Amino acid sequence: MGLTIAVTRERREGETRCAVTPDTVKALIKLGAVVTVEAGTGAGSYIPDADYAAAGATVAADTRSTLEGADIVLKVRGPTAQETSALKPGAIVLAMLDAYREKETVQALSGANVTAFAMEFVPRITRAQVMDVLSSQANLAGYRAVIEAAAAYGKGFPMMMTAAGTVAPAKVFVMGVGVAGLQAIATARRLGAVVSATDVRPATKEQVESLGAKFLAVEDDEFKNAQTAGGYAKPMSPEYQAKQAVLTGEHIRKQDIVITTALIPGRAAPVLITADQVATMKPGSVIVDLAIENGGNVEGGRLNEVVTTPNGVQIVGHANLPGRIAADASALYARNLSAFVGLLIRDGVLALDLEDEILKAAVVTHGGAVVHEGVRG
Known part of the structure; x- marks a missing residue:
């Protein structure tokens, strides 16, 4: 039968994305694979089973028949216990495993x-x-x-000059200027908001200003050395955090919308906004916490809830925001996976080289053991 790649329907609550699209089915077939997709895999991303079939995939009725004999399995989230039990020894699984937290999945x-x-x-x-x-x-x-912030906010984003008077623009503050933060800045600017942003990494100042936003940070010596070689933010000292909290606290009080995006790999999300700071914000203000699944950046926020505080501030804690734009999220993620699969296949057969720097960094389990040091420890 040759090399087989299987994709099952996502079963984690609230997961609307999928790990393959008709376009990536075609790309995987070009690599020399036979592709099997479980019925309903693309439903959350508006991809009918017929589109997978037209692209050359076999559509299987259930999980077990989809996974039977599969050499490579593509997932969005880590496989369930049922899926893991159906995998053949030596199979390869690609997924966002959330490996630091999903220890049971890794062990299984x-x-x-x-x-x-x-x-x-x-x-x-x-x-x-x-x-x-x-x-x-x-x-x-x-x-x-x-x-999400615009939907929750009871006013408009842009300045509007009308015969009945002028509507002031919304003030948006983005905390954490990684990929998510930069896109939030750009989107808020497109909608006409006055945008400011902060991050502990000095390299982000120029990026923020290039998007037309104002940069806010305590720019001392610790700030100048606050970025890892991999481009992530380092944990900051209590002294720096205290100084930054004073600066941002005064700024937050004046904002209409705050979006927090700060994550540190392998750790709980840092608290960026305290309950006392939330209490200084105006009624009708909105906070969107993108780190809510990792503990949250905002005191008082709750996973999968929109909390309204006593002073009328909404803290939006939706999980899986990419899943709320599932069609595009699936398309991009499927391309990520397809490119990764290209490292595993040579001339239509598996060629697993764990010395390749990409595979070596990403492998978590192999040969019946947990091999990733950070996860194993």
């Missing part, structure tokens, strides 16, 4: 003798840009965060 994959790659661990190097799921999904999350 190890016990099933599956080689599992966590797509969130793909290194941010030039050669791997096309496989960078964190960037592709964060970009859409930043866009969607502004749309």
